[in-house]
Each structure stands twice: as C-alpha cells, then as structure tokens.
Amino acid sequence: MKDKILPIIITLAAILIVANLVALDIGWFKQQKEYKSLHTEFNSETTTTPISSTTSATPDSCGTVCQQTIDEKISQAMATVSGKEAIKETKVAEKAPKETSQAKVIYIPLGGSGSTASTSWADVGNAEVYFNIDDYQNVDRIYFEGFIRVKNGNGKAFARLYDVTHSIGVQGSDIETNNENFTLVESGTLSFWRGKNLYRIQVKSLNGYDAYIDSGRIKIILK
Numbered sequence: 001m002k003d004k005i006l007p008i009i010i011t012l013a014a015i016l017i018v019a020n021l022v023a024l025d026i027g028w029f030k031q032q033k034e035y036k037s038l039h040t041e042f043n044s045e046t047t048t049t050p051i052s053s054t055t056s057a058t059p060d061s062c063g064t065v066c067q068q069t070i071d072e073k074i075s076q077a078m079a080t081v082s083g084k085e086a087i088k089e090t091k092v093a094e095k096a097p098k099e100t101s102q103a104k105v106i107y108i109p110l111g112g113s114g115s116t117a118s119t120s121w122a123d124v125g126n127a128e129v130y131f132n133i134d135d136y137q138n139v140d141r142i143y144f145e146g147f148i149r150v151k152n153g154n155g156k157a158f159a160r161l162y163d164v165t166h167s168i169g170v171q172g173s174d175i176e177t178n179n180e181n182f183t184l185v186e187s188g189t190l191s192f193w194r195g196k197n198l199y200r201i202q203v204k205s206l207n208g209y210d211a212y213i214d215s216g217r218i219k220i221i222l223k
Contacts, residue, residue, distance in 0.1 A: 103140065106220040110201055113214040121160070121169070121202040127216055128164065128200035133192045138223040144173040145186040146201070146216035150209055153180035157211030158204045161190070161218075165197035182214060 112127035133139065150157035161173040170192070175185040199218070205211040 104222040106136070106222065108218040108220065110199070110216045110218070112201070112216075113212070114201075114203065115210050115212040116203050117205050117208050117210050119205055119208060121162070121204050123162070124201040124203055124213060124216075127213075128198060129218070130196055130198050131192070131218060132196040134194060136220060136222070139220060140223045141221045142190045142192065143186050143188070143219040143221075144170070144175065144190060144216070145184060145219055146175065147182040147184050147214045148175060148177050148203070149179055149182045149212050150177065150205065151180065151212075152209065153178060154209040155206035157213070158206070159185075159211075159213045159216065160187075160202055162200045162202045163193065163197055164200050166193055169202070170199065182212070186219070 110127045114124035116122040144161045148157045156178045158176045161170040172188040177183045201216045
C-alpha cells in the first residue's frame with residue numbers, strides 16, 4: 001500500500017512544484033512587461049522634453065525676423081486704417097452742403113391800368129409810386145416791366161417810367177410790343193436819381209391804334 005501511495009505523493013509534489021514555477025514565471029513575465037512599458041513611457045517623455053525645448057527655443061532663435069514681420073503687419077494695418085479714415089473724412093467733407101447765394105427779387109407795383117391812342121407820351125392815371133433807391137441794400141439790377149398790347153395788333157404800343165420829381169423819362173425804361181394780346185415785357189437795366197422820387201407810367205401808340213398797359217411794376221434784384 002505504501003509503495004502505491006508514495007509515487008502518488010511524489011507526483012503531486014512535482015505537479016505543485018511545476019505549478020509554482022509556472023506561476024512564478026508568469027509573474028516574472030508580467031513584471032518584465034510592466035517594466036518595459038514604464039521604461040518606454042519614460043524614454044518617450046525623455047525624448048519629448050528635448051523636442052519641446054527645441055520648439056520653445058525656435059521662437060527665440062528667429063525672434064528678430066518674427067518681430068520685424070509683426071511690426072510690418074501692424075504698420076500696414078495702421079496705414080490702412082488711417083487711409084480709410086482719411087477717405088471717410090474726405091467723403092464727409094464732399095457731402096457737406098455748400099452755401100449758395102440766390103438772388104432775391106422784389107416787386108414794387110405801380111398800380112392802375114390805362115390806354116391811349118395818342119402818339120405822344122400820355123400819363124396813366126393812378127399808376128405811380130414814390131421810390132427811393134437808398135431804401136434797398138445790395139441792389140444788383142433794376143427793371144421796369146408790365147403787360148402791354150396794341151389794338152388788333154396794328155402798329156405798336158409803348159410804355160415807360162416817368163420821373164415826375166425831375167420831369168424826365170427814366171433812361172432805358174421803354175418797353176414795346178406789337179401783340180394784340182397782353183404780353184409781359186421787361187425793360188433794360190435802369191438807373192435812378194438818389195432820394196425819394198415820384199415815378200409814373202406813361203404810354204403811347206405808334207400810329208393811333210389804342211395802346212394798353214396793365215400791372216406795371218419796378219423789379220429789383222438784390223445781390
């Protein structure tokens with residue numbers, strides 16, 4: 001019986017020994033694998049460090065060139081912004097409204113209307129006014145104008161301003177028409193005596209056909 005049990009015990013002991021050895025081997029291999037993994041990570045970190053140092057050193061080695069480039073870009077950007085602002089200010093200046101001086105016109109009505117068949121100057125009743133050129137500042141030009149016509153369009157109708165104060169016709173105030181319908185006619189530029197003077201409308205006919213006038217007035221244009 002002992003002879004049968006002993007080989008079994010030896011066999012079991014050998015199996016246990018082998019099993020322990022296998023377990024030890026497996027543990028050793030795991031340790032070696034972990035060691036290699038840690039060693040690899042350590043080497044990787046060690047290798048990365050110089051690269052990082054080199055990378056950080058690169059800006060320092062090309063710092064002058066980079067700084068010049070940055071300065072140039074900043075200068076260009078500032079010049080562009082300044083140019084745009086200058087253009088904007090110029091456009092605003094162009095759009096600013098310009099002062100324009102427009103001539104002011106003043107009418108002085110002489111009132112009344114009338115007609116005559118006389119070939120000599122005849123006064124038109126109630127067609128007169130006192131006028132003083134000194135009452136107006138910045139006078140540029142003065143005219144006499146009125147609506148005149150001649151009966152049936154035969155011959156011509158004439159009208160003018162007469163200076164009653166100085167007993168003389170106002171030079172350049174004559175107007176005329178051969179139209180049978182009322183037509184607005186304007187004289188040439190006029191010159192007046194200084195002071196307050198009485199001016200009256202006079203009319204005449206060229207050949208005895210009735211000459212008419214209506215709404216005579218003095219037209220003043222200021223500068």
